[in-house]
Amino acid sequence: MKKIIVLFVFISNIVLAQTPHWRPTIHFSPQKNWTNDPNGLVFHEGEWHLFFQHNPEGDRWGNMSWGHAVSTDLVNWQELPVAIPQDSVWIFSGCVVVDKNNTAGFGANAMVAIYTADYHGKKENQHLAYSTDKGRTWTKYAKNPIIAIPYGSKVPEKDFRDPNIIWHEPTKNWIMSVVLPKQFKTQFYASKDLKNWTFLSDFAKQGDLQKMWECPALIEVPIENSNATAWVLLISSNGPYQDYVGMQYFVGEFDGKNFKNSNSADTKLYVDFGRDYYAAVPFYDAPDKRKITLGWMSSWQYAEKLPSNPWRGQMTLPREIVLRRTQDGLRLAQKPTKEVLESKTWKNVMFLENLNVEGEDGMGITMRSHSDTYKIEIEFEPLDSKEFGLKLLKKTTNNNETIIGYSVSNEQLYFNRMNSGDRVADEFPAFYGGYLKMNKGRLKMLILVDKSSIETFVNDGEFTMTNLVFPEEGSRDWQIFSRGGKVKVVSVNISEW
């Protein structure tokens, strides 16, 4: 008997080995179990709320409910009890708005959640719940559903989901965007009271149509260095890499009824060029009209195989988005919010300027971080270099590394996690990149490493790459490299958490 117990303890330890060295420090992950999309992002009475698709009972997708976390600084998240649990239906993705003027009658400043009720794959419709205690407890609306059948359909649809709502001041309407995923269609609805909705218009079959459309969000985004704004429609679907989910966006105008794409219908614009950026939506009511988005840092291609334990799934950093005028028209530019970048916890450990480097270990010494969470700001000017960049997450006892590089002749920024540590799944190791021009002969990168992820923002957020990696514990060495000639490191600034 004793032997059996010992064997059992031994086996369960193997199965349940915990992985604190992969638990992110400045990104949200639940204490335990599964998460996918962020939901109900909202700023309310001094708190940032992050609800999330959660399986409270397991580390795979299932029992879908809304988990809940709050933060006062967008960096430290406190997980609270499950906010909206499943009952006879699953609680799929959706949003939260603050009903300042009590349009719905649940009380002034009530928080109103509108989400998809999924009938275990048989049908989907839109439901409402409200909270009058800062999101701690929720009451499901007695007259749910608020939208049962999408406009144009005769019966409820199997796929009709992910409502996201804004307040549209010029028409004094709540506006909902919601998708019919397999028809590549976003529908817009309007309401005066959050309960009764009328159809406005469809926006369909433009951009990338390789994977179904999910998690739409219509946002009025400031145009950099001006007082003007334009409208952006975010859609989670196919990313820039064939067969991998990701996010695309459309830039255009919204007149309170129709969204009109400013680009041709076949223009494909991607939000992020990494493999792990999905389901990002904006925070409702962020102060100063800032537009702050946050996404799920994973990919449906391997999400259930991630080796972290006892949690599976984490969010991206919150990003402030703006539109930038470019030769091709308005394009998204993104950077981590100032709350993250300017946190007092960062300790500046190194600042160097004007170094010419060459070779695989360009500086001649391997740098070692004291922490698994650090930030690198670096600007390169390739003199005669053909290819340059950084090798991160190295360790002397193995040959693992993760490479962020730039090929001068191909004008490609690439990410290489072929050999970055745990291989996760066949679909995970990858070496891929995106087209990116230097800016006046220079390339500026901001890189945030946080244990099991690397987020890279290039040329002031014009290009971003978000990726998971699972290095062996203690992989803290890194190098700068340059092949085929010298690269000038105009400056490099390192801070550790």
Ligand code: FRU
């Ligand atoms: C996107 C998604 C949504 C859905 C939710 C279910 O990742 O598929 O469309 O509401 O996840 O968990």
